[in-house]
Amino acid sequence: MSTHIAFVLGTRPEIIKLAPVIRACVDGDVPFTVVHTGQHYSEKLDEVFFTDLHLPEPDYNLAVGSGTHGEQTGRMLIDIEQILLDEDPDIVLVQGDTNSALAGGIAAMKLDAKLGHVEAGLRSFDREMPEELNRILVDHGADLLFPPTEDSAARLREEGIPPERVTITGNTIVDAVLQNRDIAAEHSDALEDLDLSAGEFVLLTAHRPGNVDDPDRFAKLLEGVNRYAELANTTVVYPIHPRSAEKLEAFDLTVPERIRCVEPLNFLDFLHLEDTASLVFTDSGGVQEETCILGTPCVTLRENTERPETLDVGSNVLAGPEPESIVVNAFEMQTKSTDWELPFGDGNAAARILAQCGVESVVPTEARS
Structure with missing residues (x-):
């Protein structure tokens, strides 16, 4: 039976960074559901990105909009929980450090679905940033953690997260930029x-x-x-x-x-x-x-x-x-040279993430025969 993945997202960076994973699901015929919280509530900051990135429209758009952190997260949590109960996914994937990621993460933690955190292990060490609290909470509730680099994986280990939950995948932003740089140059x-x-x-x-x-x-x-x-x-x-x-x-x-x-x-x-x-x-x-x-x-x-x-x-x-x-x-x-080494991976992060989710139809390039 195919793994059913639910994506919970709500902001421009989440759409961009999860786009390669969603696209890989489309290409690999993996069943999935996209829940858009509407945390970014301007059409120019969210819905248009689905069109630009040639992604299917979200299955759900909660249109939560603005509010205090508690109001926004609470409204999301109520709706996301009901959607997950109705859809019954095997895995819920959230990305980064937004209130959408936190709400999706909490909803998944309380249900049967496993929670996967894309871009896990990032830390600013500034607890006055709401994003810092969000990423810490999601990391410690997740079943599958996908840090982009060895440094971010090391932070998770230092915080006591079991190493069997952690897989270094590279960052999906590399997938997204490499997939779209030439398209942007040609069409923008x-x-x-x-x-x-x-x-x-x-x-x-x-x-x-x-x-x-x-x-x-x-x-x-x-x-x-x-x-x-x-x-x-x-x-x-x-x-x-x-x-x-x-x-x-x-x-x-x-x-x-x-x-x-x-x-x-x-x-x-x-x-x-x-x-x-x-x-x-x-x-x-x-x-x-x-x-x-x-x-x-x-x-x-x-x-x-x-x-x-x-x-x-x-x-x-x-x-x-x-x-x-x-x-x-x-x-x-x-005045600096721009030939620095790329630290975020090789553009195969999406395939590695899906492989860890039990999806066998999508295989990282370096693992293909």
Whole structure:
């Protein structure tokens, strides 16, 4: 009897990182159910990604939307539990550190289905980040843990998780980027639409609550990025998250002249901008990974990261929000070689994950005869 897998997801990074696993299920004729919580409640931030990535539409869309962490997670948990009771999957897969992952994880823990955690073992060691608490809780409740690297696997062992539950798979973001980089280059019109030239602009993403919920920190961050752009005589493109846009308005913050705010982009357009930017400023963990894979220097606007591998190979640096630090670190990254070693795997993570889920119809490339 075939293994039935339920995917619970709700944000752009989850859709992108689980897309290779869902696609492998389609190719391998593996029965699956996709539950979209609607944690990202803008069509440009969620549903459009299913179209861009050629994925089947979700079987369920809970449209949970915004709210406090407790409200959002609680509403998800109630609905996810009923769906899992109705669908009766063998395995529930969640990804990363969102409230969707936490709600899906708790629901699975209380039922007969096994819980698998994609991208397990990441730690920022900052317990003030809601994401840090989510990833720890899901890791310790999961039956199958899929850390992307040996470092993340070692953290799980240090925390007392039995090694038989842990399988290093590589990161599915490598699968996703390698599968879509050439498609993005061929089909994306983002450079033309935004009147940009490859290598002559900088990309910015900033959306984490720790940055955008604090008006002083948000203002410093924008000032630092803008100051770098003035000194480097370049333009900064900022595809702005709806929540960040709301905070700008609420705090009455003016975006500096060198920073161009644009609407959120679809995955292929954003991937192409990451690939062709001279530098990327971000507070996103996923963007730290994507730029590392693409060979684009990255400056992270935080004091910590759950992707230390990017620091180790030299693709990324932690600058925090202070303008002087942002400028100094940005110029330093511009002088570095971009031929760093890729630390996140070989693009076979999805197949390894499904193999550990008992799916025999999908086999990693290196294991095929």
